[in-house]
Amino acid sequence: MRKIPIILDCDPGHDDAIAIILAHASPEIEILGVTSVAGNQTVEKTTLNVQKILTFLGLQVPVAKGCPKPLFRELIIAPEVHGVTGLDGPDLPEPGFPIEDCSAVELIARILRESERKVILVPTGALTNIALLFIAYPELKDKIERISLMGGAAEGGNWTPTAEFNILVDPEAADIVFKSGLLITMAGLDVTHKAIITREDTERFRNIGTKAAGLAAELLDFFVTFHEENFPQFGGSPLHDACAVAWLIRPDLFTSVHKHVAIDTGGELAAGCTVTDMRAFLSAKPNTEVLIDVKRQEFVDFLAERFSLLD
Amino acid sequence: MSDSGKKIIIDCDTGIDDALALLIALQHPEWNILGITAVSGNVPLEHTVPNCIRICTLAGKKIPVYAGSAKPLYCEQRMAERVHGKDGLGGVKLPLGYTVEEESALSYLTGTVRENPGEIEIIAIGPLTNIALAILTNPHFSENVGHLTIMGGAIHGGNATASAEFNIWADPEAAKIVFNAGIPMTMIGLDVTNQAILGFDVVDRWKGSDNAVVRTAGELLFSFHHLFDGIGAKGYALHDPLTIAYVMDPTLVTTQDLYIDVETKNTLANGKTVADELHVTGNNPNVSAAVDLAIDKFLKLFVDAIEGYSKV
Numbered sequence: 374m375r376k377i378p379i380i381l382d383c384d385p386g387h388d389d390a391i392a393i394i395l396a397h398a399s400p401e402i403e404i405l406g407v408t409s410v411a412g413n414q415t416v417e418k419t420t421l422n423v424q425k426i427l428t429f430l431g432l433q434v435p436v437a438k439g440c441p442k443p444l445f446r447e448l449i450i451a452p453e454v455h456g457v458t459g460l461d462g463p464d465l466p467e468p469g470f471p472i473e474d475c476s477a478v479e480l481i482a483r484i485l486r487e488s489e490r491k492v493i494l495v496p497t498g499a500l501t502n503i504a505l506l507f508i509a510y511p512e513l514k515d516k517i518e519r520i521s522l523m524g525g526a527a528e529g530g531n532w533t534p535t536a537e538f539n540i541l542v543d544p545e546a547a548d549i550v551f552k553s554g555l556l557i558t559m560a561g562l563d564v565t566h567k568a569i570i571t572r573e574d575t576e577r578f579r580n581i582g583t584k585a586a587g588l589a590a591e592l593l594d595f596f597v598t599f600h601e602e603n604f605p606q607f608g609g610s611p612l613h614d615a616c617a618v619a620w621l622i623r624p625d626l627f628t629s630v631h632k633h634v635a636i637d638t639g640g641e642l643a644a645g646c647t648v649t650d651m652r653a654f655l656s657a658k659p660n661t662e663v664l665i666d667v668k669r670q671e672f673v674d675f676l677a678e679r680f681s682l683l684d
Numbered sequence: 685m686s687d688s689g690k691k692i693i694i695d696c697d698t699g700i701d702d703a704l705a706l707l708i709a710l711q712h713p714e715w716n717i718l719g720i721t722a723v724s725g726n727v728p729l730e731h732t733v734p735n736c737i738r739i740c741t742l743a744g745k746k747i748p749v750y751a752g753s754a755k756p757l758y759c760e761q762r763m764a765e766r767v768h769g770k771d772g773l774g775g776v777k778l779p780l781g782y783t784v785e786e787e788s789a790l791s792y793l794t795g796t797v798r799e800n801p802g803e804i805e806i807i808a809i810g811p812l813t814n815i816a817l818a819i820l821t822n823p824h825f826s827e828n829v830g831h832l833t834i835m836g837g838a839i840h841g842g843n844a845t846a847s848a849e850f851n852i853w854a855d856p857e858a859a860k861i862v863f864n865a866g867i868p869m870t871m872i873g874l875d876v877t878n879q880a881i882l883g884f885d886v887v888d889r890w891k892g893s894d895n896a897v898v899r900t901a902g903e904l905l906f907s908f909h910h911l912f913d914g915i916g917a918k919g920y921a922l923h924d925p926l927t928i929a930y931v932m933d934p935t936l937v938t939t940q941d942l943y944i945d946v947e948t949k950n951t952l953a954n955g956k957t958v959a960d961e962l963h964v965t966g967n968n969p970n971v972s973a974a975v976d977l978a979i980d981k982f983l984k985l986f987v988d989a990i991e992g993y994s995k996v
Binding site: 416438439440441442444445474475476477478479482501502505508509510511545549 | 753754755757758788790791794795798813817820821822823857860861948
């Protein structure tokens with residue numbers, strides 16, 4: 374089997390961490406590198422979290438530190454959601470390996486240059502690193518198969534009424550990425566708010582008994598509690614970032630539509646909105662596969678199966 | 685050239701006045717120019733890269749040249765081909781003596797600054813795209829740059845628009861990032877470069893020189909001549925050469941410490957370097973901005989440097 378080569382660009386973050394576990398547990402996927410970015414927490418903390426997760430999993434791939442700030446705006450972080458460390462809850466080992474000397478943009482560029490096959494970028498944080506990659510090395514777009522990202526929403530938001538957090542953190546970067554000409558799969562709130570993990574699901578994961586399943590359960594303990602206290606209407610926790618990875622392996626679990634998506638960068642109320650042309654008002658060509666639904670029970674079964682593969 | 689001298693990287697969009705700036709930099713016997721990073725600006729990157737190599741070749745040097753950003757960070761591309769000609773050297777043909785480095789300007793800039801913390805003087809005489817990319821992608825770049833001198837901006841007025849100088853206007857978002865990065869920085873803007881005028885007589889003399897470098901310097905400047913019809917120009921403005929000359933001899937200009945930010949909104953003042961002369965913002969100065977010029981002393985340095993090529 375030819376594995377799908379991916380680069381994870383993330384800001385762990387509980388759901389980023391589960392996305393990493395899922396990718397690592399999946400024999401269909403080859404992780405070529407992991408890069409950090411500021412978002413859920415500062416880049417110092419998200420980088421440390423990447424190192425800790427990879428150390429825990431025994432996953433040895435190059436890691437580089439990404440951008441500490443959005444392109445043009447001040448950083449917004451989400452300690453309310455992910456705690457002061459960005460990954461509050463589980464006890465993780467201290468990093469067992471160093472990060473690369475170079476920046477995230479340089480590491481992604483190096484991996485793309487050296488790869489014989491086209492690579493899929495999987496950003497699950499703000500799109501700052503990816504936008505800067507396209508500005509500095511536009512020729513490397515040819516080495517990218519597509520982007521499968523968590524961010525945005527055809528309708529609604531989670532940080533403002535109109536904006537999802539990852540896009541809101543760096544709307545101009547998102548603008549550059551959505552205008553890049555590359556195919557994008559957008560795992561936005563439309564689908565991630567349906568990818569709900571309940572307390573019962575968490576117990577099921579814990580009972581699998583593997584190390585990876587145990588870590589996933591501990592991460593979800595924290596994440597489900599946060600959502601029960603703040604967003605009880607979900608009946609559990611949306612598992613945002615894992616959707617961007619799951620779609621690569623099991624697209625059959627998802628329903629999607631092809632639409633044109635543009636980013637509002639100027640608005641006062643709608644800054645960071647992923648304006649999705651659902652009814653084709655614009656004559657713009659679709660640039661995005663927008664995920665709109667997921668078979669929740671099968672998604673949970675799939676996660677359980679994968680968590681059982683890793684020890 | 686000694687390793688103990690100041691370690692310099694020149695970032696430029698060559699360009700006629702960039703070419704003359706490079707010529708005087710390359711002529712300086714004690715300067716340690718580690719590399720030249722090219723950026724798009726006056727003309728596209730596909731011309732600015734070879735133009736840097738052409739000028740080094742003309743000067744008999746082989747400074748490594750690195751290709752930088754082909755586009756501004758976020759705004760549409762804005763160039764000055766009317767001023768510098770389609771090829772950036774006003775149609776003056778020069779041989780290419782060597783090839784561009786494989787490493788990118790971004791990787792080279794960040795790597796060199798990382799390996800020489802506090803020791804690198806960057807002289808940026810084009811749009812600030814490459815420098816902004818280095819700042820954005822590398823958290824420790826700003827604190828490790830020794831000093832940055834830019835040609836760009838103005839406390840008063842503009843030359844690309846009524847309120848903006850070309851290098852800033854060509855990438856306002858990049859300029860805003862650079863001005864706010866905390867790098868020790870000197871701005872050589874239009875307030876002094878518009879005074880740095882070289883008379884027509886010198887250029888006429890150089891055009892007839894036996895020496896290839898001196899003659900080419902004359903031809904390059906003379907290619908500006910078509911711009912002067914009916915505007916009463918007294919000679920050629922040496923924006924970029926003055927910036928290099930300032931680093932050679934800081935006593936050429938007087939400076940004032942000011943808080944300067946850059947307008948990036950799409951308004952009439954887009955690309956303007958907004959200088960807080962009256963200290964109304966309450967912000968601390970972030971830039972040492974040139975306000976006056978010792979013109980005779982500068983012209984002597986410049987003319988001696990170019991004519992120095994005929995005395996080797």
